Amino acid sequence: MENKDLDILVQKYVEAQTTTEEELVLKSALAERKDEYDDLQALFGYFSQQKSIKTPQFVNPAFQESTPVKRKVISMQWVAAAAAIAIMVVAFFYFNQSNAVTSADTFTDPQLAAENALKALEILSSEINRGQSIAADQLKEFENLNKYLNIF
Amino acid sequence: MNYHQVFNDEVFPLSDKLYRFSLSIVRKNDIAEDVVQEILIKVWEKREDWKNWRNMDAMLFTMTKNLSLDKLKNKNNQLYTIPEGYDTESDSAGPVQRVISRDVERIIDKAIATLNEVQRMVIHLRDVEGYTYQEIADKTDLTMAQVKVNLHRGRLELRKKLQNQL
Numbered sequence: 001m002e003n004k005d006l007d008i009l010v011q012k013y014v015e016a017q018t019t020t021e022e023e024l025v026l027k028s029a030l031a032e033r034k035d036e037y038d039d040l041q042a043l044f045g046y047f048s049q050q051k052s053i054k055t056p057q058f059v060n061p062a063f064q065e066s067t068p069v070k071r072k073v074i075s076m077q078w079v080a081a082a083a084a085i086a087i088m089v090v091a092f093f094y095f096n097q098s099n100a101v102t103s104a105d106t107f108t109d110p111q112l113a114a115e116n117a118l119k120a121l122e123i124l125s126s127e128i129n130r131g132q133s134i135a136a137d138q139l140k141e142f143e144n145l146n147k148y149l150n151i152f
Numbered sequence: 153m154n155y156h157q158v159f160n161d162e163v164f165p166l167s168d169k170l171y172r173f174s175l176s177i178v179r180k181n182d183i184a185e186d187v188v189q190e191i192l193i194k195v196w197e198k199r200e201d202w203k204n205w206r207n208m209d210a211m212l213f214t215m216t217k218n219l220s221l222d223k224l225k226n227k228n229n230q231l232y233t234i235p236e237g238y239d240t241e242s243d244s245a246g247p248v249q250r251v252i253s254r255d256v257e258r259i260i261d262k263a264i265a266t267l268n269e270v271q272r273m274v275i276h277l278r279d280v281e282g283y284t285y286q287e288i289a290d291k292t293d294l295t296m297a298q299v300k301v302n303l304h305r306g307r308l309e310l311r312k313k314l315q316n317q318l
Contacts, residue, residue, distance in 0.1 A: 016303035
């Protein structure tokens with residue numbers, strides 16, 4: 001580009017009369033020149049850098065407010081079918097269990113078992129009776145106290 | 153209207169451009185970040201009104217401009233009293249090859265900071281983002297003549313400052 005044309009183009013640029021295409025021509029023409037229009041060359045370099053400056057991460061407000069999830073409608077037919085299967089499974093296990101082997105007795109001889117049971121019950125009853133006699137003594141004491149209280 | 157789709161396709165992807173635009177006005181990263189986040193929330197909340205907006209893109213820029221100017225007014229004192237040396241930039245080089253040196257960049261930064269906010273925003277939209285004069289007029293709520301006058305004055309001023317310092 002002739003010096004004169006370049007000067008005119010620069011003038012047009014400064015006056016904000018250049019088209020986008022003319023500005024591209026101006027930039028490439030200036031890039032070929034040395035020690036001319038240093039200020040404009042520096043400015044164009046600066047402007048081209050500005051587009052690549054680091055930008056922060058912004059929160060997307062539309063993303064935060066998530067779209068309402070569509071609730072799935074489960075038909076009653078399926079619920080009924082599931083319930084029927086569940087009942088059948090429970091019933092199967094229940095009846096199977098009744099046939100299962102129950103835990104073995106500790107005693108094989110019924111006579112011996114009865115004797116041991118009797119012994120155990122005797123110990124239990126004697127202990128209970130002991131408690132009863134203590135309670136009766138205490139009650140007697142309490143009644144005596146009541147008697148005195150009534151007198152006064 | 154599928155608001156989510158419109159927002160995700162037409163609004164949110166503009167975040168970076170809006171951030172750079174706001175930054176050209178307020179000149180502080182954290183304030184520009186606040187501005188854009190606020191705008192995104194505001195626009196999403198006003199989704200019922202979108203059907204009345206003639207031009208979504210221009211509306212977003214205009215809203216960003218207005219909020220940026222508001223913030224600039226509020227923080228004016230703080231923005232212009234930063235002592236020299238405190239506003240140093242990070243040293244991490246961007247992915248794009250550095251064309252000009254740090255020193256030159258700082259000189260230009262300072263020269264641009266002396267322009268008024270309207271000059272800064274039109275220069276940014278034209279020279280950095282490459283919008284047409286008409287698009288800039290739509291986005292900034294200025295007339296085409298005002299856009300050109302501010303571009304002209306801003307460029308003239310920048311050249312004068314840089315010719316003295318480079």
